[in-house]
Amino acid sequence: MYKYDYLIVGSGLFGATFAYRAKLADKKCLVIDKRPHTGGNIYCENKDGINVHKYGAHIFHTSNRKVWDFVNSIVEFNRYTNSPVANYKGSLYNLPFNMNTFYQMWGVTTPEQAMDKINSQRKEMLEKISSSGTGEPANLEEQAISLVGTDIYEKLVKGYTEKQWGRKCTELPSFIIKRLPVRFVYDNNYFNDKYQGIPVGGYNKLTEGLLEGIETITDTDFFQNREYWEQIAEKIVFTGKIDEFYGYRFGKLEYRTVYFEEEELDCPNYQGNAVVNYTSKDVPYTRVIEHKHFEMFGDEVYRCGKTVISKEYSIEWNDSLEPYYPINNPVNNGLYMKYKLLADKETRVIFGGRLAEYKYYDMAPIIEKVLDMDII
Numbered sequence: 263m264y265k266y267d268y269l270i271v272g273s274g275l276f277g278a279t280f281a282y283r284a285k286l287a288d289k290k291c292l293v294i295d296k297r298p299h300t301g302g303n304i305y306c307e308n309k310d311g312i313n314v315h316k317y318g319a320h321i322f323h324t325s326n327r328k329v330w331d332f333v334n335s336i337v338e339f340n341r342y343t344n345s346p347v348a349n350y351k352g353s354l355y356n357l358p359f360n361m362n363t364f365y366q367m368w369g370v371t372t373p374e375q376a377m378d379k380i381n382s383q384r385k386e387m388l389e390k391i392s393s394s395g396t397g398e399p400a401n402l403e404e405q406a407i408s409l410v411g412t413d414i415y416e417k418l419v420k421g422y423t424e425k426q427w428g429r430k431c432t433e434l435p436s437f438i439i440k441r442l443p444v445r446f447v448y449d450n451n452y453f454n455d456k457y458q459g460i461p462v463g464g465y466n467k468l469t470e471g472l473l474e475g476i477e478t479i480t481d482t483d484f485f486q487n488r489e490y491w492e493q494i495a496e497k498i499v500f501t502g503k504i505d506e507f508y509g510y511r512f513g514k515l516e517y518r519t520v521y522f523e524e525e526e527l528d529c530p531n532y533q534g535n536a537v538v539n540y541t542s543k544d545v546p547y548t549r550v551i552e553h554k555h556f557e558m559f560g561d562e563v564y565r566c567g568k569t570v571i572s573k574e575y576s577i578e579w580n581d582s583l584e585p586y587y588p589i590n591n592p593v594n595n596g597l598y599m600k601y602k603l604l605a606d607k608e609t610r611v612i613f614g615g616r617l618a619e620y621k622y623y624d625m626a627p628i629i630e631k632v633l634d635m636d637i638i
């Protein structure tokens with residue numbers, strides 16, 4: 263007889279949402295997490311009254327009404343709309359690429375003028391690609407110029423992408439950038455989704471709401487006492503790394519990671535926006551996040567005399583760093599499939615979430631997935 267119906271390894275959004283639904287289904291759950299806190303990557307630390315996104319800026323966005331209603335049943339969401347700004351050698355440009363960006367770049371004021379400008383800058387590259395043997399862009403640089411022309415590529419894409427990947431755009435495969443959306447309207451809203459926002463009071467409110475009344479233990483690594491944990495519950499929901507679950511027997515999956523340099527500043531408003539991308543290679547970091555702007559709007563910003571910023575650096579991943587973004591190249595995908603074949607044979611273990619499925623997921627699709635699961 264097991265003590266619990268489910269042992270849930272990982273208190274991130276997948277594990278916490280699963281636990282919430284299992285509790286509603288009258289299942290007895292225990293959630294463990296190796297970190298000193300719950301919430302996984304959406305965890306925030308409060309500093310000077312500001313919720314600091316410790317594992318990277320998180321903006322909730324979805325067009326799925328069921329997911330939006332679900333998260334709002336746990337915590338109310340604010341009106342935050344993501345409108346990042348790019349800083350290229352001191353000049354500012356709105357993102358995503360839209361009529362505001364084109365005005366800032368070339369002084370054009372009508373969609374027709376902007377389209378003409380972009381098309382004239384793509385022409386040469388499109389001709390080069392179509393006359394090449396394959397008819398396909400040879401690398402990321404060719405792909406990007408063929409999509410948005412030379413100016414936008416040089417000022418807003420090149421340096422940022424090279425910092426992100428640690429390689430020249432001419433050495434990166436073209437498939438990394440499948441699309442570079444351009445909008446011929448004045449609209450700085452980064453996402454096309456119907457709903458977006460940040461939980462009022464921060465993401466921890468969402469996690470706490472999901473895990474309310476559920477037994478949870480932090481600072482506890484499943485692998486430190488695997489045999490014990492395996493016999494405590496009838497089923498295990500595993501949201502950690504799938505290669506680690508199988509003792510890395512086929513080899514290690516690779517990740518891309520980011521490093522955050524956090525600073526507390528004695529000023530109420532450092533950059534006037536939550537997200538500023540630094541798109542030139544002269545600046546070593548890719549973005550600066552000013553956390554208070556996720557939850558404080560207009561004059562509210564000045565009611566808190568301090569601010570917290572995070573400079574975001576892209577760095578090569580090794581075992582001691584957070585595994586953030588899976589690198590879904592053919593080698594890693596092949597490796598993952600080997601682990602997945604083993605996982606598919608498990609009868610007591612459910613693998614879910616970004617690490618167990620070796621897949622980048624935004625928050626809303628994670629929730630959608632759990633809402634669609636049969637919990638028996």
Ligand SMILES: Cc1cc2nc3c(=O)[nH]c(=O)nc-3n(C[C@H](O)[C@H](O)[C@H](O)COP(=O)(O)OP(=O)(O)OC[C@H]3O[C@@H](n4cnc5c(N)ncnc54)[C@H](O)[C@@H]3O)c2cc1C
Pocket residue numbers: 271272273274275276277294295296297300301302303304317318319320321322323482483484485501502503520586587614615616617623624625626628
């Ligand atoms: C830098 C960054 C920015 C992002 N920004 C956005 C955004 O703006 N909008 C958006 O929608 N999504 C964003 N995401 C995606 C979002 O973070 C994920 O969708 C979400 O966190 C996935 O939840 P999860 O439960 O799968 O994983 P996690 O949040 O990683 O949770 C897994 C948990 O399992 C625990 N764990 C692992 N192994 C063990 C073990 N052996 N024993 C015990 N516990 C273990 C971990 O400590 C962790 O708490 C971003 C992701 C990153 C990396």
